[in-house]
Amino acid sequence: MSSTEKVRVRFAPSPTGYFHIGGARTALFNWLFARRHDGVFVLRVEDTDKERNTPEYLNLIYESLRWLGLDWDEGPFAGGDCGPYLQSERGDIYRAHLDKLRAAGRVFEKEGALFFRLEGERHTAYDEYHKAEIEKVKSAPVVIDDMIRGPVERVEERDFVLVRSDGEPTFHFVNVVDDITMGITHVIRGEDHLSNTSKHLHLYAALGAAPPRFAHLPLILKDRAHGQGKMSKRDKGALVEEYRARHYLPAAVRNFLALLGWSPKDDSEVMDIGEIIERFRLEDVQKSPARFDEKKMDHINFEHLKRLPTETYAWCARPVLDAAGVAGDDVEEDYLQRVLALCQEKVDSLANLPDFCAYFFTDDYREDEKARKKTLGKPDAAQTLAEVTETLEAVPAAGWNAATLGAAFESLAAAKDNKPFAWWPLTRFAVSGVAAGPDFLPMLEVLGRERVLARLNRLRGSLA
């Protein structure tokens, strides 16, 4: 490719299963490269496996890519000059290219399938892997100039299938034909394709086309606890869909995925997408495989959550709270934001938010048994409760704020010759049912005088 040629990359998923993290990472790196170089990101669907493709899986791919914010410039829905973008609709194009190969004398038929003929000396030998006598070809070595790994030399030694006996073209063939006809300049894909690339290079040569640059990404391995090998759709935490369902921020998932195999080379970790695009370089991608670490993913997610403006945080939280039955449309935006302002820096995930803040919205909240024992178990609990109630009742509605409440506890403490926070744990339990939560005084303020006093009295009543 010439240096002035516009970058064109593609993500070419096959809708034969759930969309998983590995695929998402490949899509992300292609997208980042395209955005970084002001290029074009093409989405092409490799649906040549009629046996296993389903429309549901295809939809999941679209939805997951959209959720991650990986918008494609050409492809299904987006259109483009190189369509159609579903391989199942590109039969004519494949036939035309097959004719080219035929004319070049590189196609032969065997058992109803069409094979690509390698050039070179042939011999038969027993193959330990296939446990059979097979024909091998001494073809010329090809060199893959990989942008991540450097030059990789490989010798292809077996003819391979171009068109199956059922008439469907195979991956190797359509992949190369599409990359040529779609003007793809850089092929960025998983390392599992590295050894396929030599086949592809033979095809480019036979079709008289200049090959694109290649970049083979390290694979994502399973967590050790989940066994050996590359991550598969069946592994815990493997599905993009799962992160969406658990209310992770797409920005965080993107950020984490970018860090899986790529590094900005300084200590930056939490980055917005603009910064990632700006700093992304294929040359800085790791050569060795990475293991998926859910804890780190959670951490990145929390960091992104904390950085959100409260209004945005509230916008993200509302549907989650609603779905959990904690706060519906009837909750005022102002109150919601005041509550969330207290919770945002404390709660590590949106999934945990409803449980954390339910008592702000309902009187019928869950009570923590341990917290009850810890606070009410004390011999002077009733007395403490009475003192708090009396103190807080003396604070007028007009002056009900963290500062005034703090002062009220101060004077109570002074009168009883104790620290103000001697009354806090029990009060917290009385108004929230738990031992932990947002900062105490602001929590009382936001909860409001009415709720606080009602709950204190309710608890006192239940003790009597």
Next chain:
RNA sequence: GUCCCGUUCGUCUAGCCAGGCCUAGGACACCGGGUUUUCAUCCCGGCAACAGGGGUUCGAAUCCCCUACGGGACGCCA
């Protein structure tokens, strides 16, 4: 079995290409301590790695070779 790729703390990584600045830095996790309550925040501290062996060199995590280990591919799957 053959071929290809890889190997820095438990994990993600910086450093390696341009050898000395590395008694190897950061982050997650974990452990300990602290914070006006809170075994979900925050702060401080700690633990912990150059796979092994040769070589080159005044000097190697960094360059070369071998071994071991890990991963991938070897499908009329993609």
